[in-house]
Amino acid sequence: MKPRSAQIAGWGTYVPERVLTNADLERMVDTSDEWITTRSGIRERRIAGPDESTSTMGIRAAEKALCRAGLKGSDIDLVISASATPDYMFPATGCLIQDAIGAKCGAFDLEAGCSSFVYGLVVGSQMIAAGGYENVLLVGAETLSRFMDYTDRSTCVLFGDGAGAVVLRACDDAYGVQAFELGADGAGCELIILPAGGSARPATEETVRAGDHYVHMAGNQVFKFATMTLGSCAERVASKAGWKLDEIDVFIPHQANLRIIEAAQKRLEMPMDKIFVNVDRYGNTSSASVPLAMVEAIDAGLIRKDQNIVMVAFGVGLTWAGVAMRWGVDV
């Protein structure tokens, strides 16, 4: 078989209508627009409506991605749902998405914290490169607002909801994924954790009273890990792809905090206009963040055929993941 790769052939996003601004948060917790903006770069985030969830938002994004790729659900060979906030512990959100789009294929959930979408890019593209599949649907969707304690100012100002989806399609190996890295350091597992509700600590009245069904985070330690990881992972995947740093045309970083992105920008000595940023409008949407940024970069005319694109995510686990991709389709 001729060597082949996988490229992004369709894309779509969905964000809930409700906007939660820093001014709204000022009325909910002891915080200020000034603190949130200077410490994180975030101005507003989206919050899912009562009838929305990770699967419903993921389905909306998936339908747009299928349409852009010119495919029907029945053309999809595999569905991967990348999320840290699935609808249920089980069944897999991937199965809910598979059913809703009318796909007749395998489906599963992939959980690598905020790195889940980029992990999914690697898993899906490698299954295509190995010859197993032609078209893989990858959905990165999160409903983080359901796991936020809106009395805890150290977490609730940072996160938001949303979804992005891509269709990965087989292509000539000159295009698509050229190099990747998957990383994890489980020693940092307690730095961002949802302590109760799993098999280690099932939900009880006591865990709910203690707020252990909400996200707990050691923000400062995560910040140090993130600033070390984002730029260095981008360097390594570019180097594995055989690119010099100035040959990266567009860098799509995980949108967690503007200061983390700026630290990577300095390390990479990359002009800011090559780095796409929308954390100001969505906050940290975990697995949805890279596809939300990538699709907005496409819509802004930043991503074009024959360009070298690097995407890097990091987060819960701790995990990180990077992909170097040569863009192969007209936009």
Ligand SMILES: CC(C)(COP(=O)(O)OP(=O)(O)OC[C@H]1O[C@@H](n2cnc3c(N)ncnc32)[C@H](O)[C@@H]1OP(=O)(O)O)[C@@H](O)C(=O)NCCC(=O)NCCS
């Ligand atoms: C959370 C984060 C924005 C905090 O910024 P920071 O500069 O590290 O701030 P610190 O944690 O040192 O806190 C400084 C002070 O601000 C206070 N503070 C925290 N949240 C606040 C808020 N929303 N409003 C006002 N003050 C706040 C703290 O209580 C602390 O007060 P103290 O000095 O009196 O104890 C930053 O650490 C961060 O972005 N970390 C990474 C988080 C992340 O990306 N997680 C997901 C990874 S995918």
